[in-house]
Amino acid sequence: MRETESQSIKVFALGGVGEIGKNMYVVEVDSDIFVVDAGLMFPEDEMFGIDIVIPDITYLEENKDRVRALFLTHGHEDHIGGISYILRKLSVPVYGTRLTLGLVEDKLSEAGLLGRVTLKTIDANSIIEFNHATVSFFRTTHSIPDAVGVCVHTSQGAVVYTGDFKFDQTPVDRYGSDMGKMAQLGNEGVLCLLSDSTNAERPGFTGSEKAVGVEISKVVYSAEGRVIVASFASNVHRLQQVFDASYEHGRKVAVVGRSMVKVVDIARNLGYLHIPDGMLISPQDIENYPERQITVLTTGSQGEPMAALSRMAKNAHKQVTIRKGDTVIIAASPIPGNETSVSKTIDLLFRAGANVVYYGEKKIHVSGHGSQEELKLMLNLMRPKYFLPVHGEFRMQKAHARLAQDVGIDRDRIFIVEKGDVIGFRDGIAQTGTRVQAGNILIDGLGVGDVGNIVLRDRKLLSQDGILVVVITLSKEAKRIISGPEIISRGFVYVRESEQLIDHSTKLVREIVEQSIKEYSIEWSTLKQSVRDALGQFLFEKTKRRPMILPIIMEV
Amino acid sequence: MRETESQSIKVFALGGVGEIGKNMYVVEVDSDIFVVDAGLMFPEDEMFGIDIVIPDITYLEENKDRVRALFLTHGHEDHIGGISYILRKLSVPVYGTRLTLGLVEDKLSEAGLLGRVTLKTIDANSIIEFNHATVSFFRTTHSIPDAVGVCVHTSQGAVVYTGDFKFDQTPVDRYGSDMGKMAQLGNEGVLCLLSDSTNAERPGFTGSEKAVGVEISKVVYSAEGRVIVASFASNVHRLQQVFDASYEHGRKVAVVGRSMVKVVDIARNLGYLHIPDGMLISPQDIENYPERQITVLTTGSQGEPMAALSRMAKNAHKQVTIRKGDTVIIAASPIPGNETSVSKTIDLLFRAGANVVYYGEKKIHVSGHGSQEELKLMLNLMRPKYFLPVHGEFRMQKAHARLAQDVGIDRDRIFIVEKGDVIGFRDGIAQTGTRVQAGNILIDGLGVGDVGNIVLRDRKLLSQDGILVVVITLSKEAKRIISGPEIISRGFVYVRESEQLIDHSTKLVREIVEQSIKEYSIEWSTLKQSVRDALGQFLFEKTKRRPMILPIIMEV
Incomplete structure (x- = not known):
């Protein structure tokens, strides 16, 4: 060739x-x-x-x-x-x-x-x-x-x-x-x-996966209650080691979390994961066994708030709730950027009464x-x-x-x-x-690809100080305001605490608009820009915040 | 007593x-x-x-x-x-x-x-x-x-x-x-x-600050160009060690970054920082010395995008720009939550041509x-x-x-x-x-204390999928729409790519409003809720996004 x-x-x-x-x-x-x-x-x-x-x-x-x-x-x-x-x-x-x-x-x-x-x-x-x-x-x-x-x-x-x-x-x-x-x-x-x-x-050198198996086995052996192991679902070697350690110490394994269930299923069917018959139990059956005979394999090792582990810790999981006596192994280290959410999850687990074994303390991840x-x-x-x-x-x-x-x-x-x-x-x-x-x-x-820099910039602005929408209905012929200005804010301040601020803003906008109508013909873009500038400056002086200001002029 | x-x-x-x-x-x-x-x-x-x-x-x-x-x-x-x-x-x-x-x-x-x-x-x-x-x-x-x-x-x-x-x-x-x-x-x-x-x-044990001084001195000694050291401003011991190492190896020191300038000033005046006469130079004078005789002490060790170090790396700092031959020492480890921004800054520094010495590689922080x-x-x-x-x-x-x-x-x-x-x-x-x-x-x-859970929840929502403002002017007497519906979005999608979507949405809102006016008296809160529900569902089906929907009804 x-x-x-x-x-x-x-x-x-x-x-x-x-x-x-x-x-x-x-x-x-x-x-x-x-x-x-x-x-x-x-x-x-x-x-x-x-x-x-x-x-x-x-x-x-x-x-x-x-x-x-x-x-x-x-x-x-x-x-x-x-x-x-x-x-x-x-x-x-x-x-x-x-x-x-x-x-x-x-x-x-x-x-x-x-x-x-x-x-x-x-x-x-x-x-x-x-x-x-x-x-x-x-x-x-x-x-x-x-x-x-x-x-x-x-x-x-x-x-x-x-x-x-x-x-x-x-x-x-x-x-x-x-x-x-x-x-x-x-x-x-x-x-x-x-x-x-x-x-x-x-x-x-990075170190062998086998070393992790040894640590997991030690923890599983010495745990007096249930063992909950959180891991990346795709780390089939590690899942295998959790099954092996559980088998060795006489524990059944329940699998929890959508991606964990899926990977265990795929890997087992394709022969990559070896699970002795009768070892896998349904999460519903966990309570039918003594705590010492239970291992739960779960997602959520990155502290994802919606993953099974976080929900277990917050008492928001259907089948498993973390309780005193549980040992939780977080068999993963945080991916850069996830450090804070992992820390929070560890705190939640401790608060729920669990003994938590996590990266840093023991070699339970490579x-x-x-x-x-x-x-x-x-x-x-x-x-x-x-x-x-x-x-x-x-x-x-x-x-x-x-x-x-x-x-x-x-x-x-x-x-x-x-x-x-x-x-x-x-x-x-x-x-x-x-x-x-x-x-x-x-x-x-x-x-x-339909979200680009402008949309992201707007989302960022909105997330910082919220938005103020200013609506006015004008009669073009009569050259006067016939409804509004109406000011509605979201993500800016508590409305209850800022009535005065909104009142002043309304008054300010009315003055600007009436002035503009009197002096010039109503040119929308200019008028909107004047509202944006004056209101923006006023609000910044009063609050040191810069909400997005969205003037809308309706014409009848 | x-x-x-x-x-x-x-x-x-x-x-x-x-x-x-x-x-x-x-x-x-x-x-x-x-x-x-x-x-x-x-x-x-x-x-x-x-x-x-x-x-x-x-x-x-x-x-x-x-x-x-x-x-x-x-x-x-x-x-x-x-x-x-x-x-x-x-x-x-x-x-x-x-x-x-x-x-x-x-x-x-x-x-x-x-x-x-x-x-x-x-x-x-x-x-x-x-x-x-x-x-x-x-x-x-x-x-x-x-x-x-x-x-x-x-x-x-x-x-x-x-x-x-x-x-x-x-x-x-x-x-x-x-x-x-x-x-x-x-x-x-x-x-x-x-x-x-x-x-x-x-x-x-945590380890002695002295050990950091030894490492800093080694790096300063072997650097062939300028040395830029980023540190917490308040770590006066470390600043002292940077001054000491620079003195030892014949370098002048320029101090950059608002809080660094402030702390150096306060600590020196109070006698906590000992700087030999003539050693401190103004950042403007850096270019008057050979590169081997310059140390720059700066803020930005946490990768803060607006701090001096990041701006130097992005060629956005007035006095100092990172260039090939510079050695940058980040003499701090990231505070939890700052890992990503610190990594980004290190990348920027490398891209700008600097040799970067950072935590993990050498013991330049305790x-x-x-x-x-x-x-x-x-x-x-x-x-x-x-x-x-x-x-x-x-x-x-x-x-x-x-x-x-x-x-x-x-x-x-x-x-x-x-x-x-x-x-x-x-x-x-x-x-x-x-x-x-x-x-x-x-x-x-x-x-x-004027920003609480509701405002934060709104900001979060706004940051996710943006906002759609729907404005309609109604004549209450005539029971009809006299202007609008006008739909304006921010942070949702590129308007240019979504004209059709906005057209459909406008039509949908008009139908709902006209229907409501016909069937019931205009009850604002009910009408707004219907617009919110129907439009929300429509947009979710079309885009799988849930922007905040803000219906505003003007009455004339």
Whole structure:
């Protein structure tokens, strides 16, 4: 399949660089376009009301006839969460391992797309031939089973994307990294490596998932009442360890929380989760067993206020309420940005009388991403000619670049790319300087991309000091106010405490409008601006607040 | 001054328990009320538009004739930040050490209260006699100089509040903890100890400020260009170490950022900061020196978007712009809740070309609060009969309570109090069960307490999906619409992309109103509710969003 003359290769990110989330990388070999991953990102603080953020795929839409495949490295939201939106615009076969596709099917079914998309199951040994390249895979260890790296073989060498990985020398079950294959890729020649920068700032090794199992088992053993474990649903290894520890210590397990129920179901059906018969009980049956024989597996490890764990703590969950004697294990660390909500949940649990075991105190969580020593190991196995640190914020990419220099990769061969920056390769030599369109698409409810900066700016303004609506009905002919001004506020001040303020405002507006009508013809935009300015200034003087002021003039 | 028969003693917190911030503790001895600290808290995420939060002091206002003194333990915002608001309602002498009062004076002067308040300077050796109690102090080490603990001596023993503290065995300058005096208090008999729980979850010792100085000096030594150090302004020890390191390596220091300039000024004038002559230069003169001879000391260590450091990184600061070759030291760790903004600032600095040294990589910050071993040391020095873990969220109080049990304090003598819970003492025996009013007062602009739950709920709603204002002018007599419906939205969708939606909505509203007018008399509240319901449902179906809908009916 390979051309003998040099191919034109392009590598770029549509998401996942300069940010944590919405991973999407593109490898182009002559006329073949390969997309790897289709993630989503959760909105930042300033993105008021936005549900999720996905990559701008304009470039792929414009070249849709050349897009040959979407490869998925693993089943986390930041790698597969955008798939329904993307497959609505792009008709392309999707390749993934069994568990990954199991999770994707669930998403597609919710979006009504199941059956309209070609899903192709691969495993780490699959090799797929395309017109201008061959694609292979290699097994990696991550905090979800069945993760793979993707390798696009070209005439100039391989372009390798690691996906998310760590090196766990004592992995749970069978999910070890295939170091032999990685070394072999290195031996055969890697043109360009894209590697996971998440923990590039963290010295040492990340630590084994097995160690977490040992801690969980200790806590389960010594707990005198019920044990409630909150974990990421997709961390099937950890779920397995919770089942194992519960089995070992004679506890039944009830599963609570929508996504937890779903993942346990999918993972069990596909054979990734091994649960002895009779061990799983319905949440309704919890009270039929002595407390010492109960483990509850739940969502909510990030302190999400609507997730099962928070509701249990607030006595707002239908089936489980936290009570004195319960031991709660939060087997996850807060994702950056979630620190406050996790703290609040821990406080709620303590207040409800539980003994809470959480990150910081005991080793009940390890990251799924390799630390500095592991990143260096990957670099040394692959020995790439060129290196792109991806999957991380700018400072993580930067830290990863430093590690690459430490292991001997030339500074000139390391590219810290932004979304859309294209690295081209000709005759094995990299070229920079071109770009494709890239950015964020904000999703709010059913709207994809219909909320932009102006709407967000308004939401922010509204959230700060609220709004004052000023309505006046004018008779254009008679040149006089025939109704109003009526002032209605929301989110500004207690109306009861501010009657005088509103009275003064009303009077002020009336004067401005009457003055304007007298002096000029009624020009709406000018009149509105005068109302906005005068009222804004008046209110700021009186309250030091700047509510949005919305003058509406009705004409009869 | 002490009565021979048993006094009535009450101890409670008006702020600082179940939270980090707005510390305010009250000790009542018969008819004398002593207040310790008057802090503020910064608003939580959900408190849209709120500037600061202070304690509800209704109880003190209701008993203002009995309030004898306000003691301040140190000059941090969470201990003195609420003082202007409180002194407007309460006329009471304020006692504090020189630096603390220096910072308070600045606040009072901004609030126009200077000269109208009695400020009494104390030092760690002061002893003050009141009608029913004697008050003394003891020196502690914290991340601001001149911190003290407060001791109210009663006939039943001493009530001691530690203030914020750590034990630094190699403190910078002269600010060591007075362990001798603490031990003496323990020997004489401590009835009740209130101690700082901030780091009660953290094993071991916090570490010495000196170690930070060593790291800063190393970085300053090896930096080839300018060094920019961001720190909390009030951490005068650290500022001193930055000056020392700069002096040692032949650098001038420019001070940038309003609060940094202010604190350097106050601390220098009061003799807490020693700066060799000629070392301080104006920010305007930075460019007159070689880069290797410049240190910039700045605010913004918490990633505050408007602080000097962020503005330098974004090329939006008047005097300093970060450029390639600069070394930026962020000599602080993020306060919980600020993690994201700090990360963003670090990214901006890297993008601007700086080498950034930040927490995690090097030991360029230590906490000002003692860890578990230090908290146990304090407990063992004081050997209190009763113990109240304060200054912390619930889980920290809980962790501190466990430490107290570990050192041998009886479980029944440890109280994890909420704001307003009163612990009374009679004949040396504690009594629980009574409460005083306590809570949060929200401050927005000039408004103190005029923003409550309804306003906040509205702001939250507005921030999520914006607002639709629907205006109609009706002729009541003619029973018909004479103008409108006019629909105006803010923060909902791009108007350009939603013309059709607004057209449909307008039509829908017209139908509802015309129908209502025909069928019933025009009853405003019913009519408004019908518009709200029907339009809300329509918009949710079309967009899956729930904007606030504000129907306004004008009558002519």
